[in-house]
Amino acid sequence: MHIRNIFRKAPDFRELSEHYPSLQIHLVQVRKDYFTIDFKDPTALRELTCALASHYFGITLALPINRLIPTLPLRLNYLLWIQDLLAFHQEGEENVIGIDIGTGSSAIYALLGHAVFGWSFLATETDPVCYKAAVENVRGNEAEGEVEVKMVGKGKLQGNIGAGVQYTFCMCNPPFFEDDDVMLGESRTTHRAPPKSVCTATPTGRLWLFSVNSVCFLLNCF
Numbered sequence: 411m412h413i414r415n416i417f418r419k420a421p422d423f424r425e426l427s428e429h430y431p432s433l434q435i436h437l438v439q440v441r442k443d444y445f446t447i448d449f450k451d452p453t454a455l456r457e458l459t460c461a462l463a464s465h466y467f468g469i470t471l472a473l474p475i476n477r478l479i480p481t482l483p484l485r486l487n488y489l490l491w492i493q494d495l496l497a498f499h500q501e502g503e504e505n506v507i508g509i510d511i512g513t514g515s516s517a518i519y520a521l522l523g524h525a526v527f528g529w530s531f532l533a534t535e536t537d538p539v540c541y542k543a544a545v546e547n548v549r550g551n552e553a554e555g556e557v558e559v560k561m562v563g564k565g566k567l568q569g570n571i572g573a574g575v576q577y578t579f580c581m582c583n584p585p586f587f588e589d590d591d592v593m594l595g596e597s598r599t600t601h602r603a604p605p606k607s608v609c610t611a612t613p614t615g616r617l618w619l620f621s622v623n624s625v626c627f628l629l630n631c632f
Contacts, residue, residue: 412490416466417483423447423458430461455479463518467525470550474543477515485518486526492579493527501578503527509571510534511582513559515543519581520557529578530556532571536563 411418424445427433436454437445447454456473462482463469473479496506506529510519513533520531533548535541544559571577 411483412487414490415483415486417486421462421465426461426465429465430457433457433461452479455481459516463521467522469521469525471516471518471521471547472543472550474515474539477537477540477543480514480516480518482518482522485522488581488583489519489523489526492581496578506530506578507532507575509567509577509580511567511580512536513540513544514583515540515547517544517547517557517559519583520559521547521551521553524553524556525551531558532575532577533557533559534562534567535559536561 422445423433423437427437427445433447436447436451436457438448439445447458449455452475456475456479459479459482460471460473463471466482492508496503506527508520508523508529508531510517510523510531510533513520513535517533520533523529523531533544535544538561541559541561548554548557548559567580
């Protein structure tokens with residue numbers, strides 16, 4: 411976990427649930443004073459994500475249960491690493507404009523990046539369901555002036571990014587796989603523990619045809 415990530419100290423789920431009653435029914439008591447949720451339950455994970463987004467960042471989310479539900483600590487981690495890279499390259503914090511490829515139904519990177527760092531975003535999406543939900547989430551947080559959600563053809567940035575706009579960085583939620591067999595099999599080494607949370611992503615959301623590695627993925631974007 412990034413050193414500046416506020417989730418380095420795990421949230422108190424019981425205390426959090428006092429502010430978000432819809433989370434209460436999903437709490438699981440592990441010890442006398444320790445509560446968690448079943449991270450394999452998509453409904454529980456959605457309630458937790460929405461509660462964390464609202465409580466810590468003032469972000470209101472409406473997430474379809476049949477699309478990817480983001481885990482906030484990891485999303486914040488990614489943005490903090492980008493902030494480190496910008497500092498390393500002596501990029502200022504003002505007028506930062508990022509491109510988020512495959513923003514998903516939550517548009518979480520764009521909304522988090524704007525709420526925490528004041529960045530602006532072009533958020534692209536290929537899935538109509540995710541696109542509609544992302545537009546609604548951006549509108550619901552009154553971020554339309556800083557976050558533009560754009561429906562694009564699969565993998566193509568060319569012709570969809572603003573002419574004359576100087577973008578600061580481009581990001582995407584990795585990884586992408588050629589097919590489900592690669593995702594479930596050879597891409598995961600045997601010594602790694604199984605994932606702790608459920609994956610609700612559709613095949614469209616997790617597979618990228620011919621993108622067998624990051625280089626291929628980037629080449630297919632243009």
